[in-house]
Amino acid sequence: MRKKTTIGLIQIRVSENRKKNLENSIRKIKEAANKKAKIICLPELFLSPYFCQTENHSKFKLAEKIPGPITSIYSNLAKKLSIILIISLFEKKTSGFYHNTSIVIDEKGKIISKYRKMHIPDDPGYYEKFYFTPGDLGFKSINTKHGKIGSLVCWDQWFPEAARLTALKGAEILFYPTAIGWHPKEKKKFGNSQLDAWITMQKSHAIANGVFVAAINRVGLEKVRNRKIQFWGNSMIIDPNGNIVKQTKSNKEETLICDIDFKKVETARQHWPFLRDRRIDYYKGLLKNPEDA
Amino acid sequence: MRKKTTIGLIQIRVSENRKKNLENSIRKIKEAANKKAKIICLPELFLSPYFCQTENHSKFKLAEKIPGPITSIYSNLAKKLSIILIISLFEKKTSGFYHNTSIVIDEKGKIISKYRKMHIPDDPGYYEKFYFTPGDLGFKSINTKHGKIGSLVCWDQWFPEAARLTALKGAEILFYPTAIGWHPKEKKKFGNSQLDAWITMQKSHAIANGVFVAAINRVGLEKVRNRKIQFWGNSMIIDPNGNIVKQTKSNKEETLICDIDFKKVETARQHWPFLRDRRIDYYKGLLKNPEDA
Numbered sequence: 001m002r003k004k005t006t007i008g009l010i011q012i013r014v015s016e017n018r019k020k021n022l023e024n025s026i027r028k029i030k031e032a033a034n035k036k037a038k039i040i041c042l043p044e045l046f047l048s049p050y051f052c053q054t055e056n057h058s059k060f061k062l063a064e065k066i067p068g069p070i071t072s073i074y075s076n077l078a079k080k081l082s083i084i085l086i087i088s089l090f091e092k093k094t095s096g097f098y099h100n101t102s103i104v105i106d107e108k109g110k111i112i113s114k115y116r117k118m119h120i121p122d123d124p125g126y127y128e129k130f131y132f133t134p135g136d137l138g139f140k141s142i143n144t145k146h147g148k149i150g151s152l153v154c155w156d157q158w159f160p161e162a163a164r165l166t167a168l169k170g171a172e173i174l175f176y177p178t179a180i181g182w183h184p185k186e187k188k189k190f191g192n193s194q195l196d197a198w199i200t201m202q203k204s205h206a207i208a209n210g211v212f213v214a215a216i217n218r219v220g221l222e223k224v225r226n227r228k229i230q231f232w233g234n235s236m237i238i239d240p241n242g243n244i245v246k247q248t249k250s251n252k253e254e255t256l257i258c259d260i261d262f263k264k265v266e267t268a269r270q271h272w273p274f275l276r277d278r279r280i281d282y283y284k285g286l287l288k289n290p291e292d293a
Numbered sequence: 294m295r296k297k298t299t300i301g302l303i304q305i306r307v308s309e310n311r312k313k314n315l316e317n318s319i320r321k322i323k324e325a326a327n328k329k330a331k332i333i334c335l336p337e338l339f340l341s342p343y344f345c346q347t348e349n350h351s352k353f354k355l356a357e358k359i360p361g362p363i364t365s366i367y368s369n370l371a372k373k374l375s376i377i378l379i380i381s382l383f384e385k386k387t388s389g390f391y392h393n394t395s396i397v398i399d400e401k402g403k404i405i406s407k408y409r410k411m412h413i414p415d416d417p418g419y420y421e422k423f424y425f426t427p428g429d430l431g432f433k434s435i436n437t438k439h440g441k442i443g444s445l446v447c448w449d450q451w452f453p454e455a456a457r458l459t460a461l462k463g464a465e466i467l468f469y470p471t472a473i474g475w476h477p478k479e480k481k482k483f484g485n486s487q488l489d490a491w492i493t494m495q496k497s498h499a500i501a502n503g504v505f506v507a508a509i510n511r512v513g514l515e516k517v518r519n520r521k522i523q524f525w526g527n528s529m530i531i532d533p534n535g536n537i538v539k540q541t542k543s544n545k546e547e548t549l550i551c552d553i554d555f556k557k558v559e560t561a562r563q564h565w566p567f568l569r570d571r572r573i574d575y576y577k578g579l580l581k582n583p584e585d586a
Contacts, residue, residue: 119570138575158567160453160501165578197500197535197565204497207490208453242490272490274451277412280580282431285458287573287580 003263005146007173008037009256011235011248013220014049021047022070026077028255033081035257038146041086043218043235044154044177045100048090050231053224055130063092066103067111079109084144086151088177090131091116100132102151102177104142113142117153118162125183125227128155141169147262154178157198157215161286163205172265173212174205180217181231195232199244207242210268210275212260214238219251240268296556298439300466301330302549304528304541306513307342314340315363319370321548326374328550331439334379336511336528337447337470338393341383343524346517348423356385359396360404372402377437379444381470383424384409393425395444395470397435406435410446411455418476418520421448434462440555447471450491450508454579456498465558466505467498473510474524488525492537500535503561503568505553507531512544533561 010028014021025042032040045051047070051059064070066089078085084106091101100117116135120128139162141150150171156162157176166174180198182191206213219233236247237258248254269275303321307314318335325333338344340363344352357363359382371378377399384394393410409428413421432455434443443464449455450469459467473491475484499506512526529540530551541547562568 118572118575119567121566121570123564123566134572135575139578155570158501158565159571160457160497161571161576161579164453165576168578168581168583170583193534193536197496200493200496200535201500203490203493204453204501207494208451208497241486242493243486271416272451273416274412275583277414277448278452278454278582279411279427280582282411282428283454283458283580285432285461286454287576288461289571289573290461290463290568 002145002147003261005038005260006036007214007237007258007260008032008035008040009214009216009235009237010040010042011216011233011254012043012046012218013253014046014218014222016049018047022073029077029085030081032255032257033083037083037257039084039086039144039149041175041177041214041216042088043216044088044179045090046088046218049222049224050179050229052128052131053125053222053227053229055127059131060098063090063098066091066101066114071103071111075105075109075111078105078107082107084146086175086177088153097133098131099135100128100153102153104144104149104151107145112144113140115140115151115153117156119155119159121155125229139165139169141166141171143170147172147260149173149175151175151177154180158201160205160208163209167209167211171211172262173214173260176202176213176215178215178217179231181229184228184230187230195234199234202236203238203242206238206240207272208274210240210265210272212237212240219253240264295438295440298331298553299329300507300530300551300553301325301328301333302507302509302528302530303333303335304509304526304547305336305339305511306546307339307511307515309342311340315366322370322378323374325548325550326376330376330550332377332379332437332442334468334470334507334509335381336509337381337472338383339381339511342515342517343472343522345421345424346418346515346520346522348420352424353391356383356391359384359394359407364396364404368398368402368404371398371400375400377439379468379470381446390426391424392428393421393446395446397437397442397444400438405437406433408433408444408446410449412448412452414448418522432458432462434459434464436463440465440553442466442468444468444470447473451494453498453501456502460502460504464504465555466507466553469495469506469508471508471510472524474522477521477523480523488527492527495529496531496535499531499533500565501567503533503558503565505530505533512546533557
């Protein structure tokens, strides 16, 4: 059992130039690996501006096959650097089926886990239900050379069920590739409350499950026609007691390198033994919607 | 449908004198009602010092029948003041079966809901598994004249499942009668982190479910032989966006009176539509423990 590892979270700004985004990610992955990061994660859909700001059929052409040319690039990189890579991609599964997918590539360059975002948002400026079929693979944990990890994606971070299920499957670090930000017009009135709610939810998953949580967001103002999102950064690593160990600022590219001591998972679970006391005999209502509950 | 209400949370210090605790609670309930509170909640097991600090068979004599002489007192009071009362009691169900129970009494003095604490802790100084059989009534929401409410109890507040199930049943305010504090020896090293984790979890329930959360704790240092707990107060009301609306200090008796606008529940759920997107088709693992999941 791996006792310690080092993770790297790469908070980036995304441009309209896909090739530049790819090159930027590769450069920063190499830098993080040079700083001894063994599990490296990038934000949600980091190869493109956040195209879900509008419903635009032409954007479906951005979707990738998995495995495919893009995953080959990252597989080769993971192998070369001998690291675990978590990569978020717009996946074309088959005709008419597109997913918001996160893959885990191991240090030999093999894709060892694929997760398709289970909870799909649809909010003004976040029109994801137009693009993505809800995930059909369930929740995933994967035992890597550098630790047991699970990847969820963005909107999943608001659902205690997603964190719980991934932790119950064994993950000791939950990674959340993310693309979340402020609508500039709302920022003054609701900005602090929105950011605080987002941080609160990630902390709650760490506490409730006794796991590390790593949330990795993009930064920068992105405009699509009259839509704008100011991505709020604040990528962070939270320990199993809910303490934020490292956190980026909201306005610039930054890579967090953070040592993880897996002993803290078991220590937290002995001192806050919530998993012990779950009432699985009375949780059936969780499988229902309100009118049925 | 009730659109607004006012709630009262009574943070108290508990003495060895049961009669005084009873009288203190009655006096403070009357004061809160005079300040227009319509739903009033007291801390967990407020009639006694927190006897679970040790395992002591003689403490079983503190248990009450429900209904019984003590509930009659509060029923009469609720009727007289025309309020909803949430009262936490050590319940004797039948020979050998004791529960940590919370009841809701309506404005006519009738007990309209009974909840038996579902998640029972057992930690040094919190030996509840010795006293209390885990609850056998499931999670509850009750439609009162002054709003749809649910009561959970203390340790339940660490379980997203408990909050979710109570909210799915319709509760728009979750009340948590509580008895939680610091072990004085740990306070310097872990105190801030423990309190922050506790607050984080209550906020997360409000956010994830789009409900109000009201946590009501006791204060004061209580000693039982060589055991000590410094109850940390910090009773609070949180709105459906996760903002703390009112909060007490950690070191003195204090009653919070807080107006509740139920419209905020629906507004939060329209703006953060998490309930819409739950994946009940993939949540079966929540009914399992890790080795089975």
